[in-house]
Amino acid sequence: MKLEMKDQPGQLVAALQPISAVGGNIIAVIHQRETLAATEVLDVQIVLELPEEGSLPKLLELLREQGVSVVRIGEQRLLYECTLITIGHLMHTDLSDTVDRIDTTGSAEVTDLSLAMPAINSPSSARITIRSTTRAEMKKAVQILRNVAEQKDLLIIEPLEGI
Amino acid sequence: MRIAILGFGSVGRGIARAILAKNLDITVTGLADSKGGVIDPAGIDLAAALDRKGNGGPCGSPDVTPSDVVAKAEYDVLVEVTPTDVDDGEPALGYIRAALGRSKHVVTSNKGPIALAYPELRDLAVANGVFLRYEATVCGAIPLIHAMQEGLAGNTISRLYGVFNGTCNYILTRMAEDSLTYEQALAEARELGYAEADPTYDVEGIDAAIKLVILANTILDMRTTLDDVERTGITLLTPEALRLAEDQDCTIRLIGEVVPEAGVLRVSPRIVSKAHPLVVEGTLNAVTVGTDLAGDLTFIGKGAGSTETASAVIGDLLYIRDRHVQGS
Structure with missing residues (x-):
């Protein structure tokens, strides 16, 4: 977010404090003094x-204060x-249902899918990219995929890191 | 130092050759495999035993059994390198118990007894005032157990993961390099002697899982069995899956993973960035140990082979000699 504050000592701290108050994590602060701006802002x-997701309105209110x-x-x-890879009879086991089960969570979505089907009746392979709101939601989405894989007899190859 | 060797296959012969080639001050007073044995307090002629075996004969007299060697030979350390049995650990487990019961140190490369009965064997060794060492059971030449027990003493290990099976790593390397199917890569591995006629033990991840059980039970104070390991092999992998990984500068490796705190114990194919230190080629093994004080350490080396496994056994022997055995 882009903020505007008075150019006075203590103002930056005052702006950052509400972020930790709502449990947020600051990734970067970019603080540029524009030489031409003769303002005190x-x-x-x-x-x-x-x-x-609900923490944003609360943060905005605290900043206003x-x-x-x-x-x-x-x-x-x-x-x-x-990103995960799955192998098996993906089409015969309803690939769009597999994708739906993640999308319907509301907090994780399949955002990319690459499919390789070498021959009829032989197993196909797909690379699935999932995006989620939080790390916990990602864990849930991957667990959904594991459960689906078990039901549909698919192999899931998970990444070494990042779940 | 006097030792008795049980098992005169690839590992046993590798040890014999290393003793002959290097001045290690080790005398072999007992030697036996399933076909025969020798007991000689003055020292067995290892070159002659290697010749007999090389010509397809037994290493010694058919009247001398491994149990005879364990019970009657005069030795300081029993080197137990017979073939492994993952179901009951026998007959190796019986030999190890008997030697420890005679207050003899034991060095083994045998996964079965260590995976199945480590707490009992350790207690028996302690009760008899002797060492039980098993470096060669995990990742051949890589001194992983020494490193974790000695070099990393005082660290808390939060995660231990890596490539524990050279056969699978070879197959996956070849599938990625030349778009071979699993069957083609397996056939090639067999031709080169990297895979057994029945590759189940390797390709279904059983070998890697046993190594995890050994590390979990002996280093991480867990009490686990092979059944506790969540295990998926590599038999269903397709060249297309490897290509899909490749498109993102990644590849697929069979990874064994232990996370003590989370109770994770699993062997499964995983997507790994090609820049990751665990992505090693061919039959190499690689293990990353995550610790609190030392950070992450990755060990890479040969996980199997006659000389390489002998290296681990000899390391254990000299460890014992330097700490315990008086005279020779």
């Missing part, structure tokens, strides 16, 4: 991660990405 950009105005918010909802 300072522009700050903050990249942060919030624990849940501190006298910090939020100029712009760019939101990326699905921050976490994980």
